[in-house]
Amino acid sequence: MSVLLRNVRLVPVTAATSGDLTDVRMEDGKVTELGEPAEQVIEADGRWLIPGLWDQHVHFRQWAQARLRLDVGGTTGPAEAVARVREHVDGRSAVVVGAGFRPATWSEQPTTAHLDAVSSTVPIVLISGDVHSGWLNSAAQRWLGVTAREGVLDENDWFDLVPHLEELLAADLDDAYRLAVADASARGVVGVVDMEFESGFRAWPARFAAGFDGLRVRTATYAEGLEDVIAAGLRTGSALGGLATMGPLKIISDGSLNSRTARCCEPYGDGRFGVQNYPLDELVRLLGRAQSSGLAVALHAIGDAALTTALDAFEATGARGGVEHVQLARFADFDRMALLGLRASIQPAHLLDDRDVAAEIWPDRVDRCYAFGSMLAAGIELALGSDAPVSPLDPWLAMAAAVHRSADAREPWNPAESLTPAQALRASVDGQATVAVGSPADLVLVEADPLAIGDPSEVAAHLRDMRVAATFVAGRATHLTI
Numbered sequence: 001m002s003v004l005l006r007n008v009r010l011v012p013v014t015a016a017t018s019g020d021l022t023d024v025r026m027e028d029g030k031v032t033e034l035g036e037p038a039e040q041v042i043e044a045d046g047r048w049l050i051p052g053l054w055d056q057h058v059h060f061r062q063w064a065q066a067r068l069r070l071d072v073g074g075t076t077g078p079a080e081a082v083a084r085v086r087e088h089v090d091g092r093s094a095v096v097v098g099a100g101f102r103p104a105t106w107s108e109q110p111t112t113a114h115l116d117a118v119s120s121t122v123p124i125v126l127i128s129g130d131v132h133s134g135w136l137n138s139a140a141q142r143w144l145g146v147t148a149r150e151g152v153l154d155e156n157d158w159f160d161l162v163p164h165l166e167e168l169l170a171a172d173l174d175d176a177y178r179l180a181v182a183d184a185s186a187r188g189v190v191g192v193v194d195m196e197f198e199s200g201f202r203a204w205p206a207r208f209a210a211g212f213d214g215l216r217v218r219t220a221t222y223a224e225g226l227e228d229v230i231a232a233g234l235r236t237g238s239a240l241g242g243l244a245t246m247g248p249l250k251i252i253s254d255g256s257l258n259s260r261t262a263r264c265c266e267p268y269g270d271g272r273f274g275v276q277n278y279p280l281d282e283l284v285r286l287l288g289r290a291q292s293s294g295l296a297v298a299l300h301a302i303g304d305a306a307l308t309t310a311l312d313a314f315e316a317t318g319a320r321g322g323v324e325h326v327q328l329a330r331f332a333d334f335d336r337m338a339l340l341g342l343r344a345s346i347q348p349a350h351l352l353d354d355r356d357v358a359a360e361i362w363p364d365r366v367d368r369c370y371a372f373g374s375m376l377a378a379g380i381e382l383a384l385g386s387d388a389p390v391s392p393l394d395p396w397l398a399m400a401a402a403v404h405r406s407a408d409a410r411e412p413w414n415p416a417e418s419l420t421p422a423q424a425l426r427a428s429v430d431g432q433a434t435v436a437v438g439s440p441a442d443l444v445l446v447e448a449d450p451l452a453i454g455d456p457s458e459v460a461a462h463l464r465d466m467r468v469a470a471t472f473v474a475g476r477a478t479h480l481t482i
């Protein structure tokens with residue numbers, strides 16, 4: 001089936017455009033002609049056309065579930081979080097799952113007793129904003145079979161528990177997926193890199209077979225599943241069925257900022273340096289295995305010491321891919337990263353929350369945080385994402401955060417590291433150029449010019465509020481309002 005988009009304006013993502021209205025024809029998953037008649041005609045009325053948006057770091061199942069969960073983000077301490085839970089629990093008997101609390105800046109730390117005061121019978125599970133820890137009441141500890149404890153479960157205990165929790169919550173998962181896909185399509189998303197903790201190369205083809213068809217999915221594997229993937233003969237890019245392809249090997253090499261486990265060159269206030277989950281020799285073994293098996297690597301490194309170790313491992317093995325997060329860096333590492341041809345997969349919306357945490361935890365190094373502009377200047381390819389559910393699966397929010405570096409009326413944080421709207425858009429389209437003949441028919445029509453210029457706070461508001469008129473994946477509309 002061929003579709004003609006009449007009277008679009010091509011947004012100059014890479015190559016410049018004339019700015020004139022033009023017609024774009026899609027057939028067999030490609031842009032075929034700028035002109036020519038087609039079976040279906042959609043009048044675009046001068047709307048702006050961009051390549052489809054990608055979110056390069058998503059935990060899709062957790063995001064789908066999180067959208068339906070109680071939001072305890074932005075709370076300032078246990079009392080406020082508990083008040084929100086109490087209001088939500090009122091009269092319910094089913095499990096309550098909430099997410100988003102950030103105890104790193106709380107003066108009082110959360111305890112089991114805080115939540116027991118809400119209910120002794122309804123299981124209450126609160127997932128931290130960085131998804132690295134869980135806060136449970138006693139009923140939830142019993143329900144999940146956890147040894148009774150007074151405080152939150154830290155990342156070791158929590159990560160062990162997550163699969164069990166998801167299993168118990170799986171009943172309404174189909175609905176959650178359907179709603180999450182519709183929401184992503186309505187924001188112009190055509191594809192995601194899924195970093196979910198599961199055997200995605202098995203799970204995604206099954207989901208596509210069951211009717212999931214709104215997004216392209218590159219599914220990662222973790223080290224635990226690496227040999228399974230290799231044994232199945234899969235490489236990064238291998239077709240898996242439906243719109244799913246094999247993604248990278250994902251490795252979480254250090255911790256996170258909020259839990260003060262990101263591995264740093266200088267100590268935290270308590271004298272510790274954070275956690276290196278994989279020593280260099282183990283990273284070299286894994287990256288070597290990935291490289292010789294045709295798998296790219298997505299290596300999570302949040303602290304500056306973890307980044308140096310990550311680059312050492314890439315250099316030693318010649319592995320391809322990139323580094324996830326890169327929240328704190330020594331600038332000399334950017335030159336190395338560019339030389340090694342590694343991309344930075346970054347989540348700008350995190351900085352909206354993290355600026356206050358970083359000011360408290362990393363007061364001596366805030367000028368080296370989220371250094372997007374410096375990465376770009378060093379020649380590193382940037383790829384934007386959300387790490388949903390850590391921040392919402394919303395590329396417009398990511399672009400706005402990258403451009404403005406502030407969520408509110410406050411001054412931008414390290415404004416020298418801001419991206420222009422054009423740089424942010426270019427980092428959101430999975431390497432695609434300005435739409436032309438031969439482009440994939442993964443296209444998005446937006447209601448306003450995404451490259452509008454002006455004061456950064458106004459530009460950010462303009463991007464955040466961007467309305468998407470239509471989204472096409474392989475030439476098929478996944479969202480259409482015109």
Ligand SMILES: [Zn+2]
Nearest residue numbers: 057059195387
């Ligand atoms: Zn992640």
